[in-house]
Amino acid sequence: MKARTTVRPRDLSFGVRVGHGLPMSDLIEDLEPGxxxxxxxxxxxxxxxxxxxxxxxxxxxxxxxxxxxSRPRSGHIYLDLKDDRAVISGVIWKGVSARLATQPEEGMEVVATGRLTTFPGQSKYQIVIDDIAPAGAGALMAMLEKRKAALTAEGLFAQERKKPIPYLPEIIGVVTSPSGAVIRDILHRLRDRFPRKVLIWPVAVQGERCAPEVTRAIQGFNALTPGGALPRPDLIIVARGGGSVEDLWGFNEESVVRAAAASDIPLISAVGHETDTTLIDYAADRRAPTPTAAAEMAVPVRRELMAYTAELGSRLTSALTQGITRRAQRLTDLSRALPRAETLLETPRQRLDRAGDRLPAALIAKVRGEEVRLNRASGGLRPSVLTNRVTVLRERVADRAGRLGYALARPVEAGKRELARLSPRLDPARIDEARVRKEREFEALCARLSRVGTGQIEGWQKRLDALERMRVTLGYTETLKRGYAVVRGDGDVVTTREAAAHAGALEIEFHDGRLDVIGGGGGSAKPTAKAKKSKDEPPEQGTLF
Incomplete structure (x- = not known):
């Protein structure tokens, strides 16, 4: 027998209507005693x-x-509101949660506005929230610190993620309000230091529209194509003037922080005055205390840059001049220490002569040794040995010939099967396309080889010309042009007066030819016929005096 629930009148004495709009007296009949x-x-x-x-x-x-x-897939938000003595459940429908300025987070003190209702499915009452806001500045700061700790744990504020600011950006993107004084200060400062192209992305800098618009602006600048109709900036400045915590709250939103951390373009945060700090300051690649300071960080001073460039040019010219002077002096010093060619060739000539003297005897000894080896080897070569060897080899060849047909048939059959498998893939069009592609690659390689060969030949030619100039410069014929002469007697170079006195005839070489002088031995010298040109015989290295 099922248990029946008994409801007494005093249990429903709410003083309001129940049921289908009927008074309590209509639902509860008069009870008889018992x-x-x-x-x-x-x-x-x-x-x-x-x-x-x-x-x-x-x-x-x-x-x-x-x-x-709790945030299920439906998009609704389920939460609990509590104090030190009680808890009440709350729900925020999907359409309301999308337009909330502040999203609820665990541990946050809030003021929720809505209507109270019940959920019969679980026999509990709850509040359907239409709006939710932080309960004051203390709650805002607590939520800010909690959000900062969570984002720090993710590594969004890590120093190694930050990108260097370009030294001289061509295009600067500015995310700010177009009607405030901030953009005018930035443009004025850029014009004074180093004029650059500026792209302005207008956004709301406070209120509910601030966070989504700033997020879209940062993502929009990063989505631009480099070199496109609208050029992609090299640097982004997110700027706003000072204000209260509530005014700057849009720059503390998680979407803005994540967009700044994910930006491929270096980003400078210039939100508020020097004492104002928002979460975008930690995610940005650099923080500026004011919007004007952000413009100063973005570009250098043009006059200072030009002066520094001029100083570097002067230093470079001086360094090159000094280097060339030192190397010229070093070359002069080294040229004086160069040995004569005859001195370098004396030892190799002697070694060659000695080797030439020993070569005939060595060849004869080698031939005799080979004859001895041949005689020893031919002693064991008898017809019977060769006949037996040939018989064994014939039997071996006959044995392997019998197996050769089967051994050759196996790879042939395998090749046929592989050919049958690959033949459908041998499309003439594909073969022609591959041939054309290979021909193009071959032509490109030929062109590259021609260019490289031409450049290498030109380099060799330049080097050869430089060596020729050095040879002419270091030769003694150049010295003769400065008034020196070479004296030869009996075919040898005369370097002393005594040797000239004992010489039967002297020959003096000038830069434009040679002159024969008859009469040595301390007597008077008398020139002979016309001077011989140096072109008639090869120049010879001599002693200068």
Whole structure:
């Protein structure tokens, strides 16, 4: 027998209507002493409680701490609001959560506005939240510190993620309000230091539209194509003037911080005054205390840069001049220490002569040794040995010939099967295309080889010309042009007066030819016929005096 639920009149004495809009007296019959109370369904009782609560608490504001927060795939948000003694469940529908300025987070103290209702499926009451806001500056700072700690744990503020600021960007993108004084300060400072092209992405710098617009601006600048119709900036400046924590809150939103950290373009944060700090300052590649300071970080001073360049040019010219002077002096010193060619060839000539003297005897000894080896080897060569060897080799050849047909047939059959498998893939069009491609590659390689060969030949020619100039410069014929002469006697170079006195005839070489002088031995010298040109015989290295 099922148990029956008895509901006494005092248990439903809410003082309001229950059921289907009927008074309590219409639902509860007059009870006779000792009789049972009437029965109600669970749905009737839950509906009565729901209408009573919604009628009494149509619109309420609740202050409390956010406890458990759940975000299922439906897009709704389920949370708990609690204080030190009680907990109430709350729900934010998907359409409302999308337009909230502040998203609820666990541990955050908020003021929630909505209507109280019940959820009969779980026999509990809850608040349907239409708006939610932090409960004050203390709550904002607590939420800010919590968000900062979470993003720091993800590594978004790590120093190794930050990119260097370009020294002289061609295009600067500025994300700010187009009507404020910030953009005018930035443009004025850039014009004074080093004029650059500036792209302005107008955004709201406070309020509910601030965070999404700043996020889209940073992502939009990064999505631009380099060299396109709208050029991609080399540097982004996110700027705003000073304000309260609430005014700057849009730059603390997680979407803005993540967009700044993910930006491929270096980003400077210039939000607020020097004492104002937002989360985008930690994610940016560099923080500027003011928008004007951001413009100073973006570009150098043009006059200082030109002066520095001129100084470097002067230093480079001086260094090159000194280097060339030192190398010229070094070359002069080394040229004086160069030995004579005859001295370098004396030892190799002697070694060659000695080797030439020993060569005939060595050849004869080698031939005799080979004759001895041939005689020893031919002693064992008898016809019977050769006949037996040939017989063994013939038997071996016959044995292997019998196996050769089968051994050759196996790879032939395998090749046929492989050819049958590959033949459908041998498309003439593909073969022609491959041949054309290879011909093009071959022509490109030929062109490259021609260019490289031409360049190498030109380099060799230049080097050969330089060596020829050095040879002519270092030769003694150049010295003769400065007034020196070479004196020869009896075919040898005369270097002393005594040798000239004992010479039968002297020959003096000038830069334009040679002159024969008859009469040595200290007597008077008398020139002979015309001077011989140096072209008639090869120049000879002599002693200068």
């Amino acid at each position: 009789g049972n109370a009437p029965e109600f369904t669970v749905s009737e009782l839950s509906g009565a409680v729901k209408r009573m609560i919604e009628g009494e608490f149509g619109h309420v504001r609740i202050r409390g701490e956010v406890g458990r927060v």
